[in-house]
Amino acid sequence: MASKYYDIDDILTEEEFAPVLFHKPANRVTIDPSAETNYVEQGAKVELPFWLAHELHLRQAVSINLPACFDQKTRLEIQADAACVDLRSRCPYFYEFGCKLQPLVTDRTLGILLSTAFKIRYKERLTKVFTATHLTASKFLPFLTIEETSLYEAAHLSMTAFKKWRTGGPRFQRASILGRKRKES
Amino acid sequence: MYGRKGYQLVKDFASGEKGQLKPFNSKLFDETIEECRQNQRLIQSLMRKMEQEGLDVQNNRNADYYGALVHHLSLIRNKRCLMAYVHNRADIVRDLGWRVGLELLELPPEIQEKLTTLEKEYFKNHSAAIKSYMGKAGIDLNVDMVPPKDPYIKVRVVGDIDEGIVMSDKTTNFARHSMHFLKRTDAEPYIARGQMEELTG
Numbered sequence: 001m002a003s004k005y006y007d008i009d010d011i012l013t014e015e016e017f018a019p020v021l022f023h024k025p026a027n028r029v030t031i032d033p034s035a036e037t038n039y040v041e042q043g044a045k046v047e048l049p050f051w052l053a054h055e056l057h058l059r060q061a062v063s064i065n066l067p068a069c070f071d072q073k074t075r076l077e078i079q080a081d082a083a084c085v086d087l088r089s090r091c092p093y094f095y096e097f098g099c100k101l102q103p104l105v106t107d108r109t110l111g112i113l114l115s116t117a118f119k120i121r122y123k124e125r126l127t128k129v130f131t132a133t134h135l136t137a138s139k140f141l142p143f144l145t146i147e148e149t150s151l152y153e154a155a156h157l158s159m160t161a162f163k164k165w166r167t168g169g170p171r172f173q174r175a176s177i178l179g180r181k182r183k184e185s
Numbered sequence: 186m187y188g189r190k191g192y193q194l195v196k197d198f199a200s201g202e203k204g205q206l207k208p209f210n211s212k213l214f215d216e217t218i219e220e221c222r223q224n225q226r227l228i229q230s231l232m233r234k235m236e237q238e239g240l241d242v243q244n245n246r247n248a249d250y251y252g253a254l255v256h257h258l259s260l261i262r263n264k265r266c267l268m269a270y271v272h273n274r275a276d277i278v279r280d281l282g283w284r285v286g287l288e289l290l291e292l293p294p295e296i297q298e299k300l301t302t303l304e305k306e307y308f309k310n311h312s313a314a315i316k317s318y319m320g321k322a323g324i325d326l327n328v329d330m331v332p333p334k335d336p337y338i339k340v341r342v343v344g345d346i347d348e349g350i351v352m353s354d355k356t357t358n359f360a361r362h363s364m365h366f367l368k369r370t371d372a373e374p375y376i377a378r379g380q381m382e383e384l385t386g
Contacts, residue, residue: 005265006272011195015188026251028227031187039248049188055258061251170383171331172338172376175284176204 009146013093014051018101020062021045050100057104064104069094075113082120086143094145121148129155187224187259190217191266198270206277206299214270217263224260228253278308283327285377287312293378328370340365340372344380 004010026040031048040046048062056062069091077085087094098114125148128140144152194213201207231253235242242250278300285292289308300308319326346359357365364384365372375381 006269008195008199008269008273011192011266011269012199015192024246024251025248026255027248028231028252029255031255040251049192051188051262052255052258056251056254059254061254168385170385171334172373172383174379174382175377 009093009096012146013096013100014054015049016067016091016093016097017047018050018053018067019045019065020048020053020056021065022062024061026061050097054100054104064101066101066105066107066110067091067097070098070101070107070110070113078113078117082117083124084143085117087117087121087145087148088143092146095147122151125152126155129159187255188220188262188266190220191263194270195266198273204277204280206274206296208299209274209301209304211301214267217267221260221263224256224263227256228260231256274304275307278304279311282308282312282315284330286374287316287327291374291378325370328373330373333369336369337366338369338372339384340367340376340381341384342380343382344375344378346375346380 022040022042022044025042028038029040030038031040031046048056053062053064057064069087074085074090091097095114095118098110102110102114121144125144129152141149141152190213194210194217197207197210197213231249232242235245235247235249240247281292281296285296289297289305289312297305315326341364342359342361345361359365372381372383376383
């Protein structure tokens with residue numbers, strides 16, 4: 001945990017929302033958009049970002065339910081053809097978020113769901129990297145989660161590096177940190 | 186919802202290209218700190234309320250306690266976002282020193298604009314530390330980032346380089362599009378800054 005304190009992706013993952021059930025009331029808190037007062041009742045059902053839900057869960061103030069991105073419909077789609085499901089629009093950090101939720105929810109099938117989805121999709125991406133050109137890849141890139149995109153990019157980079165090594169060419173490059181070069185007028 | 190501004194700040198950092206700087210977002214940064222202050226004010230007012238009711242703040246678990254807890258957690262969350270923002274920018278600032286050049290004025294002006302005064306200060310201090318270390322170790326650590334094949338390489342000038350730069354032993358006129366045969370270690374910083382490109386053939 002401590003090593004991920006500064007991790008941008010980890011912070012963004014924990015911003016994903018999960019539905020929770022309040023076991024304790026909380027005063028002067030404006031969480032529940034439907035409530036007219038700034039008081040959260042015991043038994044209120046609201047959506048909280050994971051970082052808040054998790055800490056409140058540790059103190060037995062709430063219980064966490066599965067968010068919509070892991071619902072029955074998504075599961076059925078993954079069972080049908082995992083490779084074609086648009087996971088990005090459901091949850092950009094599908095796997096990381098799932099892993100964080102897994103110990104906190106009562107559903108015991110979440111882990112299996114994640115690993116089967118990942119295995120099938122990973123295999124599919126890997127073959128695509130080797131066969132498809134970068135242009136046709138743009139068709140399925142928007143479906144990938146952030147984790148899958150970085151894997152795909154890593155594979156793509158190593159393929160380009162390999163091709164470059166075979167053909168030869170300049171080995172020095174402008175530092176990528178400066179960003180892409182602007183066209184000179 | 187709480188911790189909103191911190192999230193937007195981190196999101197702003199993440200929306201840039203990986204490993205590249207965006208201008209320091211001082212507006213969001215200040216708004217995040219302001220959100221922290223609001224959280225803190227609410228925690229204090231809830232604590233005071235519990236004290237006035239004669240309750241033990243440490244052990245009581247009433248609605249006020251959980252209210253204060255939510256604000257406390259939000260404050261901690263915003264702090265994490267602020268820290269991560271500064272930390273990840275500092276990573277890039279150090280990287281600039283290693284990959285582009287240890288002098289602040291050698292950095293392209295569009296990069297310099299993106300740094301805050303404090304980050305420039307940090308860059309200078311970090312460069313000074315590297316330079317003093319390299320001086321003691323007696324070796325240039327920021328050259329030969331690509332394993333050398335030949336001590337000399339052929340380059341073409343693509344950017345504007347000030348005249349009268351002395352390289353190793355001779356003064357050369359680096360007009361744009363002119364080609365030169367240079368010592369690798371001399372050419373390397375210019376290539377990194379995009380002012381020369383390596384020719385192969």
